[in-house]
Amino acid sequence: MDIPTSSLHNQHIQKKNHFRLGFGFLFIASVGLNIFLLFFDQENNGAVASLPQDAGMISQISIEPSELLPEVPTKEVPQLAPVIKPVSYTVPSEKTLEGKAIHTLSFKVKSSLNYTVCKILTRENGCAALSAHLGRLMAWFMDIKKSMRNGDSLNVVYQQLEGPEQFKILKLSYKSQFFGKTFEAYYFDEFDQGNGGYFDSDGNEIAKRIVEAQSPIRHYKEITSLPGDFRKKAGGHSGTDFKAEVGTPIYSGFAGKVLRANWNVRANGYCVEIDHPKLGIKTLYLHLSRVKVKRGQTIKAGQQIAESGNTGRTFAPHLHYEIQNRKNKKAIYNPFTSKYHKSYTRNIPPQHQQAFQKTVNLFNSMIKES
Numbered sequence: 142m143d144i145p146t147s148s149l150h151n152q153h154i155q156k157k158n159h160f161r162l163g164f165g166f167l168f169i170a171s172v173g174l175n176i177f178l179l180f181f182d183q184e185n186n187g188a189v190a191s192l193p194q195d196a197g198m199i200s201q202i203s204i205e206p207s208e209l210l211p212e213v214p215t216k217e218v219p220q221l222a223p224v225i226k227p228v229s230y231t232v233p234s235e236k237t238l239e240g241k242a243i244h245t246l247s248f249k250v251k252s253s254l255n256y257t258v259c260k261i262l263t264r265e266n267g268c269a270a271l272s273a274h275l276g277r278l279m280a281w282f283m284d285i286k287k288s289m290r291n292g293d294s295l296n297v298v299y300q301q302l303e304g305p306e307q308f309k310i311l312k313l314s315y316k317s318q319f320f321g322k323t324f325e326a327y328y329f330d331e332f333d334q335g336n337g338g339y340f341d342s343d344g345n346e347i348a349k350r351i352v353e354a355q356s357p358i359r360h361y362k363e364i365t366s367l368p369g370d371f372r373k374k375a376g377g378h379s380g381t382d383f384k385a386e387v388g389t390p391i392y393s394g395f396a397g398k399v400l401r402a403n404w405n406v407r408a409n410g411y412c413v414e415i416d417h418p419k420l421g422i423k424t425l426y427l428h429l430s431r432v433k434v435k436r437g438q439t440i441k442a443g444q445q446i447a448e449s450g451n452t453g454r455t456f457a458p459h460l461h462y463e464i465q466n467r468k469n470k471k472a473i474y475n476p477f478t479s480k481y482h483k484s485y486t487r488n489i490p491p492q493h494q495q496a497f498q499k500t501v502n503l504f505n506s507m508i509k510e511s
Contacts, residue, residue: 399446
């Protein structure tokens with residue numbers, strides 16, 4: 142998900158005019174000074190060097206006749222190019238945690254999130270992917286296009302990964318001028334191995350989760366893509382990607398009828414499409430390892446229909462879950478913001494609070510040391 146590189150809006154600050162009275166006083170003083178010097182010049186036979194009339198409001202300097210120099214033709218002073226302030230950031234630093242390299246980065250936003258990150262890291266080093274991860278996490282806090290401001294501060298602790306995801310955010314801290322507060326997110330999974338999430342410093346989950354009775358997948362590592370995320374094809378990503386191990390159970394959240402299974406296997410892998418006439422939507426499940434239903438079969442809400450996999454055009458095991466308008470397949474719905482799914486957030490269980498606070502302190506200390 143590339144964040145648009147266009148300049149941020151609503152950044153103007155109204156300036157007050159403090160010069161009106163001061164300008165009048167300087168004008169009167171200048172006129173009086175010129176009359177005095179003109180009279181003095183006549184009395185002293187040219188002992189004052191006169192300045193050109195178009196010299197503006199530059200003070201004249203009296204000198205002795207012996208100090209006068211021959212006239213030298215004046216050269217036009219070239220206009221200097223406007224000074225462009227560089228992006229303010231801290232050079233990425235690297236530390237080691239449990240034998241794995243951990244990176245930290247601090248910067249202030251200029252123009253856009255993607256523009257700023259790519260001024261620090263090159264595209265060859267994955268700046269677009271890193272900004273996409275940051276933007277996806279921040280999307281739970283705000284509408285980035287409307288709420289981000291030049292000068293907002295961001296601190297991040299992250300890992301570099303092999304594979305298409307490239308990065309994993311461990312800690313994010315975003316100081317927003319628009320909201321007048323700092324948003325924080327820490328990754329933690331010790332209380333539910335393989336089913337972790339992002340939490341604020343008090344242990345409240347940042348990202349929403351679909352209630353189990355309606356969820357297409359109940360156990361997943363994290364959400365790696367949302368509808369609208371940037372893709373090379375126009376229109377962006379059309380579904381929600383849940384990172385999960387191959388063989389994880391997949392369910393239909395609603396009652397319906399199977400329209401088709403395993404079409405276009407080269408791109409979609411094993412897949413299922415279910416029609417839900419009463420809701421006016423269709424749901425799609427792609428990249429499966431196993432399909433357990435057939436075309437024309439009637440499905441109950443909460444029924445298992447498949448197992449997640451890594452088939453088709455994909456680089457890592459995950460479920461692509463998509464909600465389409467029944468009459469217009471180009472109308473795609475976000476499962477966390479649409480009316481079709483109920484959602485909730487988790488809290489760190491009391492018995493894991495101590496371990497969580499230890500993780501918070503560790504990531505915070507990494508930012509301070511950097």
